[in-house]
Amino acid sequence: MKxxxxxxxxxAGFGEATARIFAENGWNLILTGRRAERLxxxxxxxxxxxxxxxLLNFDVRSEDQVNQAVGSLxxxxxxxxxxxxxxxxxxxxxxxxxxxxxxxWDRMIDTNVKGLLYVTRAISPILKKNxxxxxxxxxxxxxxxxxxxxxxYCATKHAVDALSRAIRMDLVHDNIKVSNIAPGAAETEFSxxxxxxxxxxxxxVYDGFDPLMAEDIADAVYYVCSRPKHVCINxxxxxxxxxxxxxxxxxxx
Ligand code: NDP
Ligand code: 8X3
Numbered sequence: 001m002k003x004x005x006x007x008x009x010x011x012a013g014f015g016e017a018t019a020r021i022f023a024e025n026g027w028n029l030i031l032t033g034r035r036a037e038r039l040x041x042x043x044x045x046x047x048x049x050x051x052x053x054x055l056l057n058f059d060v061r062s063e064d065q066v067n068q069a070v071g072s073l074x075x076x077x078x079x080x081x082x083x084x085x086x087x088x089x090x091x092x093x094x095x096x097x098x099x100x101x102x103x104x105w106d107r108m109i110d111t112n113v114k115g116l117l118y119v120t121r122a123i124s125p126i127l128k129k130n131x132x133x134x135x136x137x138x139x140x141x142x143x144x145x146x147x148x149x150x151x152x153y154c155a156t157k158h159a160v161d162a163l164s165r166a167i168r169m170d171l172v173h174d175n176i177k178v179s180n181i182a183p184g185a186a187e188t189e190f191s192x193x194x195x196x197x198x199x200x201x202x203x204x205v206y207d208g209f210d211p212l213m214a215e216d217i218a219d220a221v222y223y224v225c226s227r228p229k230h231v232c233i234n235x236x237x238x239x240x241x242x243x244x245x246x247x248x249x250x251x252x253x
Pocket of ligand 2: 006139142184
């Protein structure tokens with residue numbers, strides 16, 4: 001098999017786990033993120049699968065960096081590019097709107113919305129030229145519901161949800177599938193980033209119940225990408241069994 005999957009945010013969490021499951025299934029990988037050393041060590045680990053692994057080190061917030069990175073792909077890789085996973089993203093802070101930090105808001109909007117758009121703008125013409133493809137957007141339960149203190153993060157994930165539906169309409173005539181995956185609480189580096197390195201607060205998020213693991217979402221990404229050609233999984237909401245909504249959890253203490 002010669003197909004390539006392009007994964008944003010492959011240095012941690014869902015993106016890293018997605019790289020692993022696709023590598024185990026013989027896919028070639030284009031792994032991207034800002035932390036170059038993590039990309040290198042993931043490449044070293046996954047090379048045992050006898051696949052081709054391309055590393056692109058860029059910040060999705062920079063349109064120039066995105067275009068330069070995508071432009072550096074060889075014709076052979078571009079001709080075999082089949083899947084884009086728009087996964088890079090983050091929450092920063094969880095405060096009320098009246099005390100929110102506008103720098104945090106900018107980081108979320110620039111990464112989760114504009115970054116996803118820049119990458120999709122750069123990759124979709126390649127898929128279109130190839131005659132088919134699949135875009136998987138990692139949204140969130142925060143794109144289906146809102147919660148107190150979630151304001152800007154929820155807004156960015158509602159935007160991702162809307163973009164998944166709109167991009168599907170734009171690209172349906174080009175045989176490009178679009179899948180939206182909306183996870184609930186998953187224990188990755190997400191909360192450490194959200195709470196700016198405050199380990200205890202990050203840990204408390206997952207206290208008293210079994211959260212999703214990165215592998216649960218990677219498994220879903222692989223599932224949607226391995227359906228028959230005529231089937232598109234449009235939207236998947238995946239929650240821990242102990243989570244009924246953004247704010248309702250069954251906790252054992
Ligand atoms: P992690 O923090 O573990 O991973 C986030 C990834 O995004 C990292 O690889 C990071 O790479 C990358 N990233 C962040 N900012 C940028 C940037 N500016 N440019 C390039 N890459 C960037 O979090 P998760 O794996 O949990 O999150 C992945 C996605 O899933 C996000 O979109 C998140 O919003 C969403 N999500 C997470 C949930 C959860 O509970 N964990 C639930 C629902 C959705 P690097 O820092 O090296 O650039
Ligand atoms: C991450 C899940 O509920 O913390 O997208 O917003 S939540």
